[in-house]
Amino acid sequence: MASLDISSGIKEEMNNVCEDMRRAEFCAAIAEEEIMEKIESGIQERTFNRSYANKMLILIADAIGIPTDRTALKKEFEEFKNEINDVQSRKDKAEAIQMEQIIALLGRADATSSPEEKERKYLDRRNSLGSQPLEPLQPFYCPITKDVMVDPVETSSGQTFERSAIVKWLAEGNRLCPLTMTPLNPEILRPNRTLRQSIEEWKDRNNNIIIASMKLSLLSHDEQEVLHLLGQLQDLCEEKDSYREWVVLESYIPLLIGLLKSKYHEIRKKALLILCLLAKDGDDIKEKIADVENAIGSVVNSIGRRSLSKLAVALLLELSKNGAVCERIGKVQGCILYLVNNLSSDDLQAAGDAKELLQNLACRDENIIEMAKANYFKHLLERLSSGPEDVKLIMAATVAELELTDHNKTALVEEGVLEPLLYLLSQSNACMKKVAVKALQNLSSVPQNAFQMIRKGVVVPLLDLLCRHSLTAPSLKEEAAATIMNLSLSTTVHEVGQVQLSLLENDDDIFRLFSLINMTGPHVQQTILRTFNALCQPPSATDMRSKLRQHSALQVLIQLCEMDDFIVRANAVKLFYCLTQDGDGGTLSENISQKCITTLLKVMNSSNDEEEIASTMGIISNLPMDHVQITEWLLEAGALPVIFKFLTDGNYNGLHKNQLIENAVGSICRFTVSTHQEWQKQAAHLGIISSLVQLLGFGTPLTKKRVAISLAEFSTSSTGLSRPIERRGGFWCCSAPSEIGCPVHMGICTVESSFCLVEAGAINPLARVLGESDLGACEASLKALLTLIDGEKLQNGSKVLDEANAIAPVIRLLSSPSVHLQEMALNALERIFGRVVGFKQKYGASAQMPLIDITQRGTNAMKSLAACTLSHLDVLHQQSSYF
Numbered sequence: 001m002a003s004l005d006i007s008s009g010i011k012e013e014m015n016n017v018c019e020d021m022r023r024a025e026f027c028a029a030i031a032e033e034e035i036m037e038k039i040e041s042g043i044q045e046r047t048f049n050r051s052y053a054n055k056m057l058i059l060i061a062d063a064i065g066i067p068t069d070r071t072a073l074k075k076e077f078e079e080f081k082n083e084i085n086d087v088q089s090r091k092d093k094a095e096a097i098q099m100e101q102i103i104a105l106l107g108r109a110d111a112t113s114s115p116e117e118k119e120r121k122y123l124d125r126r127n128s129l130g131s132q133p134l135e136p137l138q139p140f141y142c143p144i145t146k147d148v149m150v151d152p153v154e155t156s157s158g159q160t161f162e163r164s165a166i167v168k169w170l171a172e173g174n175r176l177c178p179l180t181m182t183p184l185n186p187e188i189l190r191p192n193r194t195l196r197q198s199i200e201e202w203k204d205r206n207n208n209i210i211i212a213s214m215k216l217s218l219l220s221h222d223e224q225e226v227l228h229l230l231g232q233l234q235d236l237c238e239e240k241d242s243y244r245e246w247v248v249l250e251s252y253i254p255l256l257i258g259l260l261k262s263k264y265h266e267i268r269k270k271a272l273l274i275l276c277l278l279a280k281d282g283d284d285i286k287e288k289i290a291d292v293e294n295a296i297g298s299v300v301n302s303i304g305r306r307s308l309s310k311l312a313v314a315l316l317l318e319l320s321k322n323g324a325v326c327e328r329i330g331k332v333q334g335c336i337l338y339l340v341n342n343l344s345s346d347d348l349q350a351a352g353d354a355k356e357l358l359q360n361l362a363c364r365d366e367n368i369i370e371m372a373k374a375n376y377f378k379h380l381l382e383r384l385s386s387g388p389e390d391v392k393l394i395m396a397a398t399v400a401e402l403e404l405t406d407h408n409k410t411a412l413v414e415e416g417v418l419e420p421l422l423y424l425l426s427q428s429n430a431c432m433k434k435v436a437v438k439a440l441q442n443l444s445s446v447p448q449n450a451f452q453m454i455r456k457g458v459v460v461p462l463l464d465l466l467c468r469h470s471l472t473a474p475s476l477k478e479e480a481a482a483t484i485m486n487l488s489l490s491t492t493v494h495e496v497g498q499v500q501l502s503l504l505e506n507d508d509d510i511f512r513l514f515s516l517i518n519m520t521g522p523h524v525q526q527t528i529l530r531t532f533n534a535l536c537q538p539p540s541a542t543d544m545r546s547k548l549r550q551h552s553a554l555q556v557l558i559q560l561c562e563m564d565d566f567i568v569r570a571n572a573v574k575l576f577y578c579l580t581q582d583g584d585g586g587t588l589s590e591n592i593s594q595k596c597i598t599t600l601l602k603v604m605n606s607s608n609d610e611e612e613i614a615s616t617m618g619i620i621s622n623l624p625m626d627h628v629q630i631t632e633w634l635l636e637a638g639a640l641p642v643i644f645k646f647l648t649d650g651n652y653n654g655l656h657k658n659q660l661i662e663n664a665v666g667s668i669c670r671f672t673v674s675t676h677q678e679w680q681k682q683a684a685h686l687g688i689i690s691s692l693v694q695l696l697g698f699g700t701p702l703t704k705k706r707v708a709i710s711l712a713e714f715s716t717s718s719t720g721l722s723r724p725i726e727r728r729g730g731f732w733c734c735s736a737p738s739e740i741g742c743p744v745h746m747g748i749c750t751v752e753s754s755f756c757l758v759e760a761g762a763i764n765p766l767a768r769v770l771g772e773s774d775l776g777a778c779e780a781s782l783k784a785l786l787t788l789i790d791g792e793k794l795q796n797g798s799k800v801l802d803e804a805n806a807i808a809p810v811i812r813l814l815s816s817p818s819v820h821l822q823e824m825a826l827n828a829l830e831r832i833f834g835r836v837v838g839f840k841q842k843y844g845a846s847a848q849m850p851l852i853d854i855t856q857r858g859t860n861a862m863k864s865l866a867a868c869t870l871s872h873l874d875v876l877h878q879q880s881s882y883f
Contacts, residue, residue, distance in 0.1 A: 035059050039102055115284055122249045126212055133206040140199050143179055144169060149199060152192040156185040160192045207236055211246045218255055223264050230259075230270035237277040244278055253278065253288050260298040265307060272302060272311040279318040286322040296325075296332050303338040310350040313342055317353045320360040329357075330367040340374040365391060369398050375408050377415060384420045393435055396424055400438035406446045413449045418456055425461050433465065434476050441483040450490030454501050459487065463509060466516055466524070474521060481520075481527035484513070488534040503535060510544070511551055518556065522565050529560075529571035536578040545579050554579060554591040561599050570612040573603060577615035577622070585624035592623060597633045604642055610652055614660040617646065621666030631670050631679065643667050644686050658700050665695065665706040672709075674716040684752045689714060689760050696765035696781075701774035708769065708780035711762055714755035715787035721754035722747030744788050744796050757788065763804040770809035775818045782813065782824055789828065798836045807832070807843055814850035819859070826854065826865050833872040844873040851875075 038056060066072050140148045142162035151163040157177035161169075169178060170186050177184050214229050233252070236243040252274075259271040278285050289295055296319070302312035316335075320326040329335060339361075342354035361367040362379040372380045384395040399417065417439075424436035440458060444450045453459075465480040488503050504510045517528050536545050557579070560572035580588060603616045620639065623630050634640070646652070647664040668688060671679045683689075692707045699707065722745035742749035742756055749756035757763060762784070769781035785806055788797035801807055813825035829847060833840050847869070854866040870876045 032063060035063055118245070119249055122246065126208055126246075129205055129209055131209060131213070133209050134202065136199075136202060139195065140202065148203075149195070152195045152199070153189040154192045156188040157182045160195060163189065204240075204242070207243055208246055211236060211243065211250055215250060215252060215255060218259070223267065226259075226267055227264075227270065230267065230274065234270060234274050234277070237274055241281060244281055247274075248278060248281075248285055248288060253285075254292045257289070257292045257295045257298055260302060265305075268302065268305075268308055269311060272299070272308060272315055275299075276311060276315045276318060279315060283322045286319050286325050290319060290322075290325040290328055296329055296335075300329075300332045300335045300338060303335075303342065309338075309342060309345070310347055310353070313339065313350055313353045313357060317357040317360070320357055323363070326360050327364060330361045330364055330370070336361065336367060336370040336376075337374045340371060340376040343376070365394055368395070372398050372402060375405075377408075377412055377417075381412075381415055381417060381420075384417065389432075392420065392424065393432060396421060396432075396435045396439050400435055400442055402442070404442065409443050409446045410448055413443060413446075413452050417443070418452060418458075422456060422458065422461075425458070430473070430476070434473070434479070437462070437465070437476060437479045437483055441479050441486060444483050444486035444490070447490035450487045451501055454487055454490075454503060459484065459503060459505075459509075463513060466520075467512060474524075477520065478523045478527070481524045481531070485527045485531040485534070488531040492534050492537050507547060510547055514548065514551060514553060514556075517560070522568050525560075525565075526568050526571045529568070529575050533571065533575045533578055536575065542582055545582055546584070549579055549584060549587050554587070558591065558596050558599065561596075561603060566607070566609070569603065570607070570609050573612050573619070574615045577618040580619050580622035583622075585627070588622070589624055589627055589630070592627075592630060594633045594637075597630070597637050597639070601637050601639055601642060604646070610654045610660060611656045613646065613652075614656045614663055617643065617660060617663035617667055621663045621669070623670070625670050625673070628676075631676075634670075635679070635682070639667075640671055640682060641686060644688055644691070647688075648691055658703070661695065662700060662702045662706065665692065665699075665703050665710070668692075669706055669710050669713075672713040674713045677717055677721070680714060680717055680755060684714070684755055687752075689751050689755060689762075693760050693762045693765060696762070696769060701772070701777045704769050704772075704777040705774070705780045708766060708777065708784045711757060711760075711766070712780065712784035712787055715757045715784060718749065718754045718756045718787075719745055719790075719793070722749045722756065723753070724748075744793055744800050746796065757784065758800060763788075763800060763806065767801075767804050767806035767809055770806065770813065775816070775821060778813065778816070779818065779821055779824070782810065782821065782828075785810075786824070786828055789831065794831055794835055798832050798839065802839070802842075807839070808846065811843060811847045811850065814847070814854060819862075822854065822858070823862060826851075826862060826869065830865055830869040830872070833869055840873045844875075848873060848875060 035056070038059070061067070061072070061076070064076075066076055136148050139160070142149045142152075142165050143159070144165040145162055147162070149160075149162045152160045153163045153166065154160050155166060155177060157180045159177055159179045161178070166189065170184065175183055175186075210232070214233065217229055218226055220226055233247065237247060256271045256275050260268050262268050262271075275289060279289055296316075299312050299315055299319075302308040303316075305312075316329055320329055336358070339354045339358050343351055343358075345351045345354070358371060358376065358379070362371070362382075365383070368379045368383060371377070380395050380398060383391050384399070387395065399412065399421070404412070421436045421439050424432040425440070427433065440453065440462075444453055462480045462484050466477055466484075484503075491501060491503055504513065513528060514532065517525050520528070532544075532548065535541060536548070554576065557572045557576040561569055561576065563569050563572070600616050600619060604613055607613050607616070620634065620643070643664050646660060647668070652660055668683065671683045672688075673679065689711070692710055695703050695707050722742060724747050725741045741747050742754075742758055744758055745754065745756060747754075749759050751760045757766070766781045766785050769777050770785075772778060785801060788800060790797075798807075801810075810825050810828060813821050814829070816822055816825070833844070833847070851866045851870050851873075852875075855863050855870070858866060867876055
């Protein structure tokens with residue numbers, strides 16, 4: 001080819017091919033040389049053990065490119081043995097001798113024998129040995145140590161010694177043979193291979209007899225005897241692979257498995273150790289162990305015992321290297337859970353073995369699912385990310401169906417589960433979408449995960465699924481809506497340092513999602529309503545609430561409140577309540593009709609949901625107070641008795657009890673305004689005032705604030721409603737009054753007729769609220785108390801406040817962080833100290849320092865008023881114009 005007129009490129013390729021061929025031949029020659037060296041070494045060293053011969057057979061098979069299964073090896077070995085006849089016929093004695101030696105070496109291998117052949121050969125050999133061990137022959141003993149030799153070597157004197165003993169003899173400076181006393185050459189120590197082989201044959205014979213004879217003794221009930229025999233058996237198994245083979249052929253495996261149930265810990269431990277040694281000798285042995293009834297189950301149960309766990313895992317790891325046995329291991333109940341628990345073992349070896357065993361078991365999808373159920377997700381995530389499409393589907397379904405703790409849900413997301421799930425969500429396959437959405441729904445209940453999903457852009461594809469009316473199955477829509485709801489709930493949880501995320505990025509997304517309420521079934525409706533309820537909850541969500549009100553959300557919600565589906569209705573009511581909390585009275589007034597009021601009262605009367613009732617009450621509470629028509633509609637519909645019933649009904653003690661009371665009191669406020677005494681009278685006749693006073697003792701701060709606001713309105717009307725005291729006939733100036741009048745209003749007062757706070761017993765409770773930390777409740781309570789000293793009631797009202805110990809709390813409000821509270825208290829005290837004789841002596845000392853502080857730190861108006869008050873207390877001169 002090179003002589004032809006061809007291009008230089010083709011010539012170069014030809015040269016490269018030639019070079020590759022030369023290198024391949026060279027590599028093959030090297031491999032063959034290495035095998036021949038090992039064979040020569042085995043023959044020279046008389047390495048006639050089975051393990052070495054098996055390894056050589058495998059090496060040769062690999063080198064010449066034939067399969068390593070038993071049938072192929074046997075066929076090739078038989079052909080090799082037949083070749084010796086051809087060599088002998090050529091009268092090539094050297095080659096024939098070499099081949100006989102190779103056959104002798106490789107003939108020790110059992111890789112070419114079937115289990116039945118191995119067993120038959122063993123039994124023939126064992127039966128030929130007799131039943132009694134032989135004493136060692138005299139030449140077996142080392143003249144120096146007097147023990148049977150292990151590595152006999154011949155010296156220059158022709159005598160044989162144990163290698164270590166003669167080396168030590170020479171190292172100590174001895175130069176004469178211990179037996180013949182002739183000089184020794186330290187350089188000459190020749191292995192006595194013949195003697196060594198004889199010693200090994202003697203040991204093998206005796207150990208074979210021992211192994212065959214001790215089996216029955218292991219059934220003894222004597223713990224110490226059994227432990228001794230197991231120790232002896234373990235030593236034999238560790239010494240030589242042929243001994244392990246004999247142990248197997250003597251049917252020790254079922255006996256050792258049985259010992260795993262022993263009540264003695266050390267016996268179980270020894271049995272596991274020996275089984276571990278045996279299991280390393282090939283697939284046949286692994287299968288023999290696994291075939292014993294409940295063998296794998298007994299080993300798995302041993303994992304549950306801390307002291308045996310390491311050995312049990314090591315044994316299972318060795319057994320799992322056989323595919324068929326590995327499959328059986330994964331099916332044992334509790335096995336995978338034990339292994340996962342072992343991953344956290346303090347013993348690094350045990351933890352490593354457990355991890356490797358789980359890796360082997362991960363060959364089956366069923367095992368991976370069990371691992372996930374045991375909170376070990378490594379292999380599930382690998383399959384989900386890089387497995388075939390059908391496997392990805394199975395793994396995603398597992399994530400969807402698992403009952404996961406929040407910790408595990410977080411761990412899955414941190415380890416990268418979102419990317420493959422989003423990949424499945426992006427596919428056109430409906431099954432993939434469904435299982436991906438379901439998995440995302442399962443994971444999204446943890447706020448931290450939901451934040452990650454929002455960042456990864458999961459909302460848009462979920463919205464798309466919801467909006468494809470004809471293409472998306474109802475069940476998939478429900479799951480997509482539920483996932484969005486979970487994401488929305490996460491936005492209500494804000495941790496320090498965490499950037500606030502928006503679920504719906506633009507108005508189109510908001511309106512697109514809300515518009516689905518009228519186009520979907522009840523399940524999706526209620527989920528979307530809950531989504532918006534979560535999005536509208538935070539105080540920072542004013543923009544969201546405003547957009548929904550502008551989008552006619554109130555009209556939609558009012559219609560939903562009329563539905564017969566109680567769950568949808570309840571969620572609509574809760575969102576309606578949320579949208580009324582910003583004080584947008586104009587928008588509310590436009591949407592509230594008499595029919596709406598009737599609907600709200602119907603909800604309250606028919607609902608068994610405490611939160612729904614509280615929310616309905618909250619809607620009424622948030623309706624514009626100055627809208628007289630709404631109040632009239634409420635009264636016509638009989639709202640006042642209904643509200644009062646919930647205020648006093650002791651049957652409501654759930655999570656929303658406080659909210660229910662707060663909103664009920666807020667709703668009552670509209671009926672207590674002093675500009676409409678006919679409304680006040682209806683409320684008072686129901687006994688509302690007394691109930692309100694009671695709430696000052698145990699209500700929430702908001703409840704107390706609203707109660708005080710109502711009581712202040714009632715008290716404003718008291719002066720005009722207090723009935724004058726009638727005098728008896730005759731000299732009226734000398735006659736005593738027929739009735740005792742109110743100490744504040746100086747007339748006849750009752751709770752129902754004049755709404756008097758004194759008669760209602762409200763003074764002391766209101767005074768106590770002044771000492772509480774909530775500024776809103778304090779301000780409302782102070783305003784209610786100050787109605788008692790309005791105008792001409794100053795003298796009488798101040799005395800009543802003094803008797804109720806209310807003056808001291810008012811003085812303390814001079815130091816309040818609320819400037820408005822300071823101003824209210826200062827105005828009241830200036831009037832009291834300026835006109836009520838005796839109070840400046842009683843309270844002047846306690847008021848002086850707070851007043852001085854105001855003169856230094858307060859506003860200009862407050863400084864002047866504080867100075868005026870100090871002048872009433874004789875701290876400053878009456879004519880001082882300093883302030």
